[in-house]
Amino acid sequence: xxxxxxxxxxxxxxxxxxxxxxxxxxxxxxxxxxxxxxxxxxxxxxxxxxxxxxxxxxxxxxxxxxxxxxxxxxxxxxxxxxxxxxxxxxxxxxxxxxxxxxxxxxxxxxxxxxxxxxxxxxxxxxxxxxxxxxxxxxxxxxxxxxxxxxxxxxxxxxxxxxxxxxxxxxxxxxxxxxxxxxxxxxxxxxxxxxxxxxxxxxxxxxxxxxxxxxxxxxxxxxxxxxxxxxxxxxxxxxxxxxxxxxxxxxxxxxxxxxxxxxxxxxxxxxxxxxxxxxxxxxxxxxxxxxxxxxxxxxxxxxxxx
Amino acid sequence: xxxxxxxxxxxxxxxxxxxxxxxxxxxxxxxxxxxxxxxxxxxxxxxxxxxxxxxxxxxxxxxxxxxxxxxxxxxxxxxxxxxxxxxxxxxxxxxxxxxxxxxxxxxxxxxxxxxxxxxxxxxxxxxxxxxxxxxxxxxxxxxxxxxxxxxxxxxxxxxxxxxxxxxxxxxxxxxxxxxxxxxxxxxxxxxxxxxxxxxxxxxxxxxxxxxxxxxxxxxxxxxxxxxxxxxxxxxxxxxxxxxxxxxxxxxxxxxxxxxxxxxxxxxxxxxxxxxxxxxxxxxxxxxxxxx
Numbered sequence: 155x156x157x158x159x160x161x162x163x164x165x166x167x168x169x170x171x172x173x174x175x176x177x178x179x180x181x182x183x184x185x186x187x188x189x190x191x192x193x194x195x196x197x198x199x200x201x202x203x204x205x206x207x208x209x210x211x212x213x214x215x216x217x218x219x220x221x222x223x224x225x226x227x228x229x230x231x232x233x234x235x236x237x238x239x240x241x242x243x244x245x246x247x248x249x250x251x252x253x254x255x256x257x258x259x260x261x262x263x264x265x266x267x268x269x270x271x272x273x274x275x276x277x278x279x280x281x282x283x284x285x286x287x288x289x290x291x292x293x294x295x296x297x298x299x300x301x302x303x304x305x306x307x308x309x310x311x312x313x314x315x316x317x318x319x320x321x322x323x324x325x326x327x328x329x330x331x332x333x334x335x336x337x338x339x340x341x342x343x344x345x346x347x348x349x350x351x352x353x354x355x356x357x358x359x360x361x362x363x364x365x366x367x368x369x370x371x372x373x374x375x376x377x378x379x380x381x382x383x384x385x386x387x388x389x390x391x392x393x394x395x396x397x398x399x400x401x402x403x404x405x406x407x408x409x410x411x412x413x414x415x416x417x418x419x420x421x422x423x424x425x426x427x428x429x430x431x432x433x434x435x436x437x438x439x440x441x442x443x444x445x446x447x448x449x450x451x452x453x454x455x456x457x458x459x
Numbered sequence: 460x461x462x463x464x465x466x467x468x469x470x471x472x473x474x475x476x477x478x479x480x481x482x483x484x485x486x487x488x489x490x491x492x493x494x495x496x497x498x499x500x501x502x503x504x505x506x507x508x509x510x511x512x513x514x515x516x517x518x519x520x521x522x523x524x525x526x527x528x529x530x531x532x533x534x535x536x537x538x539x540x541x542x543x544x545x546x547x548x549x550x551x552x553x554x555x556x557x558x559x560x561x562x563x564x565x566x567x568x569x570x571x572x573x574x575x576x577x578x579x580x581x582x583x584x585x586x587x588x589x590x591x592x593x594x595x596x597x598x599x600x601x602x603x604x605x606x607x608x609x610x611x612x613x614x615x616x617x618x619x620x621x622x623x624x625x626x627x628x629x630x631x632x633x634x635x636x637x638x639x640x641x642x643x644x645x646x647x648x649x650x651x652x653x654x655x656x657x658x659x660x661x662x663x664x665x666x667x668x669x670x671x672x673x674x675x676x677x678x679x680x681x682x683x684x685x686x687x688x689x690x691x692x693x694x695x696x697x698x699x700x701x702x703x704x705x706x707x708x709x710x711x712x713x714x715x716x717x718x719x720x721x722x723x724x725x726x727x728x729x730x731x732x733x734x735x736x737x738x739x740x741x742x743x744x745x746x747x748x749x750x
Binding site for chain 2: 371374378379387388389
């Protein structure tokens with residue numbers, strides 16, 4: 155009697171175990187199937203909402219289980235890269251952005267390349283958001299969080315990349331900025347992202363606030379002298395503390411005390427068609443570029459988030 | 460005696476009444492002139508003596524020499540009122556002057572609309588007078604008189620400072636060289652100490668002395684080099700102040716030349732504001748009555 159019971163138990167336990175293995179396998183495989191399904195969506199969908207949804211899910215997706223391990227995988231941050239590539243593709247933009255895959259252990263690492271240069275970019279996860287990093291210099295160009303729906307360009311990188319270190323191929327850099335800025339605009343328009351374009355924002359109502367409060371007025375004096383040498387008159391602002399330059403084609407560049415209570419200073423660039431950003435202006439006029447570089451510590455822009 | 464007193468009383472009553480009537484009339488005429496914004500008439504009533512002296516020597520002082528004393532507590536209000544047309548006139552004659560009303564009827568005058576333009580004086584709308592800062596204008600006159608191409612009021616000083624900075628920059632760059640030399644000399648000094656016994660040869664003594672002197676010289680140069688960056692900064696600051704002044708003056712000169720053929724023409728026009736303005740009001744009045 156006792157024996158039969160034990161036998162039954164044993165048999166039951168064994169089959170339980172086997173059943174468990176089988177269900178684990180099923181679960182693991184179905185996870186794999188879901189993964190493949192999401193991956194298919196990410197790479198083939200024409201629907202913006204599905205695209206973002208797939209990228210977000212894949213980013214958090216752990217495809218391996220105890221029972222099933224898949225040998226070919228991407229790093230989580232690469233789903234951001236695929237997402238970015240696809241979104242640009244869906245928007246019909248012509249770019250010099252290329253994709254490159256490198257095999258590292260069990261992982262495939264994805265890189266963006268830029269045709270005609272040796273530059274490579276890749277997303278890296280840091281502090282719960284993705285950073286789009288230039289591989290040669292390891293500088294973060296922008297931060298992106300699909301969960302929080304936020305994107306912001308990095309002030310220090312802008313200063314280092316585009317102002318302090320002379321680049322051989324400035325044309326490519328300008329093209330890259332155009333594309334990355336466009337990417338941000340698409341995020342804004344399509345998904346309602348909050349985007350801090352830093353000095354690449356061409357909208358007239360953009361107030362480029364300085365990172366530090368107060369401004370040594372010597373800096374405005376310098377601008378006054380430099381502008382005069384280049385045939386421009388730095389005019390006195392009437393209603394607030396500050397000054398402005400009327401540049402070519404009715405572009406107005408102002409530097410002014412934005413908030414008297416905190417002595418917060420800022421720059422604003424106004425043009426009819428809202429095509430010119432602070433960056434464009436600084437690059438268009440050598441004297442402004444030199445002035446900015448000379449005072450870069452004081453004029454560094456605040457990152458909004 | 461008694462008669463004389465009575466006469467006196469009667470005449471004083473008449474005088475008083477006639478004088479008060481005169482004042483009453485003065486106030487009425489002033490009010491009417493204000494009501495019609497007849498600024499020429501207001502200025503006549505405001506300072507008849509000056510009007511007679513500067514504009515029309517036949518002008519009748521019917522209200523006496525200083526009738527405005529009577530309503531002098533209205534100065535500010537009237538100055539504000541008169542500034543309206545006066546400043547319109549001034550903007551035409553001196554398009555480079557800008558006015559800021561600091562208190563009712565009181566104006567600060569700025570030269571230009573550029574960054575940190577100079578406050579050049581004040582405007583008294585009642586007396587139609589600029590009070591200009593002579594010291595500041597003297598600089599402008601000086602700058603105007605420089606006719607050497609490329610030269611400005613401060614260009615010599617700026618050049619001197621720039622040359623100094625180039626020298627100072629050399630001192631800074633030479634600093635590493637100096638350090639190397641110092642190291643080498645110190646090593647030589649140490650080697651000499653090793654050689655030195657009780658009886659040092661004259662040759663060694665001489666060499667030791669020479670090294671000591673060279674080291675002292677290097678120490679001095681190093682001290683200079685250490686000070687150089689700050690001196691460079693100070694010079695740059697000074698260059699900025701001077702360049703800024705030059706820039707401001709160049710804008711002032713450019714603006715002035717657009718409206719006047721010479722500095723003295725500008726000064727004459729500014730100094731004879733009362734005469735010029737009231738004459739223009741007179742002309743205007745004639746045009747009006749002719750039309």
